[in-house]
């Protein structure tokens with residue numbers, strides 16, 4: 353595989369340029385070895401030996417383009433992913449942020465919605481829905497469509513405790529469940545590229561998990577800086593397992609708990 357990659361280095365660079373012109377997504381901000389390997393294996397799976405043969409075909413075929421975007425974005429998500437960290441969020445972090453007024457949160461790179469819905473269900477244990485404002489964004493419009501519909505395979509909610517499951521999900525048949533309209537309507541889902549779009553302001557909480565790992569260090573640092581500007585002083589950034597910020601003070605953050613950073 354490595355030999356194959358080194359033979360197509362020119363090809364990947366060519367592809368990155370073409371991909372940016374076609375989709376607006378700049379892959380130079382993503383760690384190259386993993387991304388190149390992922391996309392090259394798809395290219396090979398479709399029967400092409402090089403990006404130069406593969407990409408022109410993709411551009412003329414919507415399904416192949418969606419498949420390529422899917423492979424690029426890695427949409428894996430789940431409700432209550434890493435449950436103990438959510439427990440920490442709701443028992444130790446939110447109580448120090450919530451003042452009894454509107455609570456503003458951003459689930460950045462929310463994929464198909466499991467993360468912002470998890471947040472909302474937890475917040476509702478502490479505050480009325482009228483006090484909650486959640487923005488949930490992702491670069492992938494297909495994942496956002498799933499998030500807006502809020503329909504999931506029944507097995508995805510197995511790990512949610514049963515009072516919550518019964519309170520917020522209805523059976524849709526064919527082993528599917530749908531999250532209630534009140535929750536769907538309480539979240540604003542919007543397409544947003546963390547690398548190039550402007551960020552919201554005045555937030556109490558940003559959750560950004562399991563996407564920073566795909567970015568180069570420069571891109572990650574630029575995002576950390578923009579997150580700091582997006583938060584109110586005292587606001588919290590919640591990151592994923594391997595996404596620690598190494599010198600948090602350089603970005604106006606202080607680590608208060610593993611995976612949680614307070615904006616100074």
Ligand SMILES: C[S@@+](CC[C@H](N)C(=O)[O-])C[C@H]1O[C@@H](n2cnc3c(N)ncnc32)[C@H](O)[C@@H]1O
Nearest residue numbers: 425427428429461463491492545546561562563
């Ligand atoms: C592995 S999922 C993480 C989902 C969720 N945050 C979680 O932890 O379960 C990574 C998400 O990042 C999104 N993503 C990738 N690049 C992005 C970018 N430049 N801007 C915004 N979202 C991006 C992908 O579309 C994908 O939905």
